[in-house]
Amino acid sequence: xxxxGKAGQTYRPDAIxxxxxxxxxxxxxxxxxxxxxxxxxxxxxxxxxxVELVLAEALNNVVEHACVDRADxxxxxxxxxxxxxxxxxxxxxxxxxxxxxxxDGHKADPTAALDDLPExxxxxxxxxxxxxxxxxxRVGDENHLFLSIPIASSVNGLGPxx
Amino acid sequence: xELVREDIGNVAVIRCLEERLDAIIAVQFxxxxxxxxxxxxxxxxxxxxxxxxxxxxxxxxVVAVYKFLGREKRFDIAGLTPMVERVFKLTxxxxxxxxxxxxxxxxxxxxxxxxxxxxx
Numbered sequence: 001x002x003x004x005g006k007a008g009q010t011y012r013p014d015a016i017x018x019x020x021x022x023x024x025x026x027x028x029x030x031x032x033x034x035x036x037x038x039x040x041x042x043x044x045x046x047x048x049x050x051v052e053l054v055l056a057e058a059l060n061n062v063v064e065h066a067c068v069d070r071a072d073x074x075x076x077x078x079x080x081x082x083x084x085x086x087x088x089x090x091x092x093x094x095x096x097x098x099x100x101x102x103x104d105g106h107k108a109d110p111t112a113a114l115d116d117l118p119e120x121x122x123x124x125x126x127x128x129x130x131x132x133x134x135x136x137x138r139v140g141d142e143n144h145l146f147l148s149i150p151i152a153s154s155v156n157g158l159g160p161x162x
Numbered sequence: 163x164e165l166v167r168e169d170i171g172n173v174a175v176i177r178c179l180e181e182r183l184d185a186i187i188a189v190q191f192x193x194x195x196x197x198x199x200x201x202x203x204x205x206x207x208x209x210x211x212x213x214x215x216x217x218x219x220x221x222x223x224v225v226a227v228y229k230f231l232g233r234e235k236r237f238d239i240a241g242l243t244p245m246v247e248r249v250f251k252l253t254x255x256x257x258x259x260x261x262x263x264x265x266x267x268x269x270x271x272x273x274x275x276x277x278x279x280x281x282x
Binding site: 024025027028031045046049050052053056057060063064107108110114115117118119120121122123125126129130 | 182184185186215217218219221222223225226228229232233244245248249252253254255257258
């Protein structure tokens with residue numbers, strides 16, 4: 001049952017757990033599923049968009065760096081909704097992050113000459129712009145990344161616990 | 163990868179018909195875009211009004227085609243959905259491109275420039 005267990009109320013989940021292969025194709029289909037589930041959680045379209053972007057960037061990094069060429073690796077994605085936040089945990093059995101910490105992400109220089117414009121490296125910058133908590137831990141042979149994204153309250157005003 | 167070209171006057175409009183411009187199709191996007199370009203056309207506009215989601219790989223692909231066209235040709239972007247606009251803004255790449263909110267706005271702007279040229 002959701003947080004407000006009144007009779008006759010529609011069931012509204014407040015957590016999602018997904019497990020999928022460390023491939024771009026699985027990341028994409030998971031994102032489409034997450035988008036639907038966040039809609040069921042009654043997040044606004046604006047919030048869904050921000051969460052989707054953060055998760056897509058973090059998961060792309062898992063596929064392209066930590067688990068590169070390891071389609072047999074499984075990624076675990078846990079999402080939970082509490083008042084004003086969406087908390088995300090991503091676990092993968094891939095290579096550790098260089099320096100054992102998540103990159104800062106740099107802002108692109110839009111005044112750069114045409115040939116010097118960056119074609120990549122925006123991912124961590126976007127994650128850090130949208131998630132206000134970013135924690136990384138190597139646990140045994142796994143990467144655990146925790147991200148927390150501030151969101152507006154739900155469309156129907158899912159408030160804090162009474 | 164659905165990318166189609168439609169010429170409107172002197173403008174080569176490249177329409178991205180994909181809903182997601184993400185890591186999985188970023189390379190195909192670059193290749194297909196290059197296939198749709200030619201020496202003669204001087205002005206390209208990427209119509210993104212159908213794109214609901216773009217990640218940093220998608221943005222990188224857009225920057226790549228802009229660089230591919232080079233200084234000699236004009237490259238603009240039209241029709242940003244809110245999600246796509248957010249990525250341009252947060253990365254500050256919105257200041258690199260001329261971006262028209264809608265295709266209609268882009269066409270009106272081109273028509274105005276053509277009228278000015280005819281008058282002078």
